[in-house]
Amino acid sequence: MDQNVTWWKFDEVETFMRAGFEAVGVPDFEAKSCAEVLIAADQRGVDSHGVGRYKPIYLDRIWAGIQNPKTNFDVVKETPTTAVIDGHNGMGLYIATRAMEMAIEKADKYGLGMTVVRNSTHYGAAFYYARMAVENGMIGMTTTNARPSIAPTWGVEPMLGTNPMTWGMPSDEDFPFMLDCATSVTQRGKLELYDRLGKDLPDGWVIGQDGSYRHDTKQVLVDLTKDLAALTPLGGQGEDLGGYKGYGYGTDLHPRRERA
Amino acid sequence: MDQNVTWWKFDEVETFMRAGFEAVGVPDFEAKSCAEVLIAADQRGVDSHGVGRYKPIYLDRIWAGIQNPKTNFDVVKETPTTAVIDGHNGMGLYIATRAMEMAIEKADKYGLGMTVVRNSTHYGAAFYYARMAVENGMIGMTTTNARPSIAPTWGVEPMLGTNPMTWGMPSDEDFPFMLDCATSVTQRGKLELYDRLGKDLPDGWVIGQDGSYRHDTKQVLVDLTKDLAALTPLGGQGEDLGGYKGYGYGTDLHPRRERA
Numbered sequence: 001m002d003q004n005v006t007w008w009k010f011d012e013v014e015t016f017m018r019a020g021f022e023a024v025g026v027p028d029f030e031a032k033s034c035a036e037v038l039i040a041a042d043q044r045g046v047d048s049h050g051v052g053r054y055k056p057i058y059l060d061r062i063w064a065g066i067q068n069p070k071t072n073f074d075v076v077k078e079t080p081t082t083a084v085i086d087g088h089n090g091m092g093l094y095i096a097t098r099a100m101e102m103a104i105e106k107a108d109k110y111g112l113g114m115t116v117v118r119n120s121t122h123y124g125a126a127f128y129y130a131r132m133a134v135e136n137g138m139i140g141m142t143t144t145n146a147r148p149s150i151a152p153t154w155g156v157e158p159m160l161g162t163n164p165m166t167w168g169m170p171s172d173e174d175f176p177f178m179l180d181c182a183t184s185v186t187q188r189g190k191l192e193l194y195d196r197l198g199k200d201l202p203d204g205w206v207i208g209q210d211g212s213y214r215h216d217t218k219q220v221l222v223d224l225t226k227d228l229a230a231l232t233p234l235g236g237q238g239e240d241l242g243g244y245k246g247y248g249y250g251t252d253l254h255p256r257r258e259r260a
Numbered sequence: 261m262d263q264n265v266t267w268w269k270f271d272e273v274e275t276f277m278r279a280g281f282e283a284v285g286v287p288d289f290e291a292k293s294c295a296e297v298l299i300a301a302d303q304r305g306v307d308s309h310g311v312g313r314y315k316p317i318y319l320d321r322i323w324a325g326i327q328n329p330k331t332n333f334d335v336v337k338e339t340p341t342t343a344v345i346d347g348h349n350g351m352g353l354y355i356a357t358r359a360m361e362m363a364i365e366k367a368d369k370y371g372l373g374m375t376v377v378r379n380s381t382h383y384g385a386a387f388y389y390a391r392m393a394v395e396n397g398m399i400g401m402t403t404t405n406a407r408p409s410i411a412p413t414w415g416v417e418p419m420l421g422t423n424p425m426t427w428g429m430p431s432d433e434d435f436p437f438m439l440d441c442a443t444s445v446t447q448r449g450k451l452e453l454y455d456r457l458g459k460d461l462p463d464g465w466v467i468g469q470d471g472s473y474r475h476d477t478k479q480v481l482v483d484l485t486k487d488l489a490a491l492t493p494l495g496g497q498g499e500d501l502g503g504y505k506g507y508g509y510g511t512d513l514h515p516r517r518e519r520a
Contacts, residue, residue, distance in 0.1 A: 079370070079371035080371055081341060081370050082371040082372060110340050110372075111341035111342040112341040112342060112370075112372040112374055114371075114372055177512070179508040179511075179512050181502070181504075181505045181508060182505075183505075184502075185495065185501050234494055234495050234505050234506065235445065235495060235501075235506075236496075236501055240462060240464065241445050241464050241494075241496055241501065242444070242445045242446065242494050245441045245442075245443075246494065248441060249439070252427050252429075252437070252439050
């Protein structure tokens with residue numbers, strides 16, 4: 001074991017995160033729920049969505065006043081099988097957990113259940129919520145939008161998020177079928193990894209303002225935040241490899257405004 | 261207008277198809293329903309799934325005894341929101357229409373509805389069924405499996421169908437949002453077009469037994485039927501452009517055996 005690395009047990013990290021969340025005003029039950037979602041990502045090896053984001057995403061946003069530590073979970077509309085929830089910019093991790101619990105309860109009673117949330121915040125690793133359904137013997141599906149980072153086919157301006165399409169299904173193996181991936185070729189976390197490794201980006205991942213591929217990893221990470229570069233949809237740029245399909249899926253999963 | 265082309269009105273083609281279906285034993289109401297699905301594809305410009313397939317897919321399969329002209333639509337299981345239907349290898353176009361009608365009725369009453377069919381046959385253009393939901397003010401989703409033609413990531417043997425993922429949603433435009441595409445980079449119909457145009461295939465569409473791209477269109481069309489060539493999943497071969505995502509989506513949509 002590397003002597004320069006400090007190893008923490010998962011339950012220690014969880015206790016640490018819960019205490020931190022409570023310190024910034026997240027009520028204890030909600031702090032527990034949020035910490036669990038983040039730990040679950042690390043336990044599954046999804047480092048990009050685990051404790052590494054505890055401070056840079058969640059605490060920073062609470063401190064910046066973008067996200068409320070206390071969640072006001074508000075059911076706006078409800079049918080036997082569906083509900084529209086307003087999360088009032090509370091803790092996305094907790095809002096999504098409760099929203100999936102509601103969907104599961106409805107599915108348990110009526111065969112299908114689906115809930116949608118408005119005014120939520122970053123909900124972490126999507127697989128967690130689909131897996132909740134699996135743990136109840138059900139097929140689970142979840143999606144969310146994300147900040148614009150993907151250019152539509154034939155465009156160069158970031159318009160779509162890396163909107164994931166995520167499923168979980170019970171299987172006859174010892175593990176369920178789980179699929180959790182973005183509708184883009186790649187995502188920012190992978191570019192950050194390339195930056196740490198000092199590697200250039202390959203063709204097909206990022207396009208610049210002139211519509212040609214960008215390879216300069218470090219500057220791409222800066223330019224992405226300024227909308228001067230964009231990720232490609234799954235299938236890549238243009239039509240050759242079916243990029244319009246990834247564009248379609250990403251658009252499809254982009255939550256729409258409610259009809260009047 | 262090209263003097264060598266005979267132009268038929270849509271209602272003439274529909275009458276022709278209905279009469280033909282009835283002649284091979286499809287009951288009149290079901291023949292009408294099947295003809296409508298095929299005409300709808302041509303009207304939308306989806307020539308690959310319209311009248312061009314009337315004889316090669318539907319009549320040939322009925323004559324070969326693969327498909328029954330008379331449909332026995334059998335509800336095996338039912339809950340308020342779901343149903344499992346056995347189509348007994350009847351007319352897929354008619355079975356899917358009725359299955360979507362059932363899903364719509366359930367959604368109208370309970371908020372959500374979903375039906376699945378076993379022992380169905382080729383159901384034509386998927387958009388038709390999603391659009392039925394849209395015409396009833398609902399979001400529609402449909403998928404189906406297909407014969408194995410796509411190699412999994414890092415494989416060369418065709419294992420997955422071009423399983424489409426198809427949605428329709430009402431919009432605030434004059435037309436709905438419709439997305440109907442295969443979970444592969446391309447599909448056989450496009451290769452047939454390249455063959456007619458005498459064009460070689462580009463990199464990324466088809467892989468051969470040695471794992472490298474094939475470009476010889478005519479021979480690829482032969483080899484695909486012998487499992488000696490395979491289409492790539494959306495995202496292409498390997499991992500560079502996220503081909504494992506298309507592989508995942510295609511797998512996800514592959515209907516599973518019912519649990520005992």
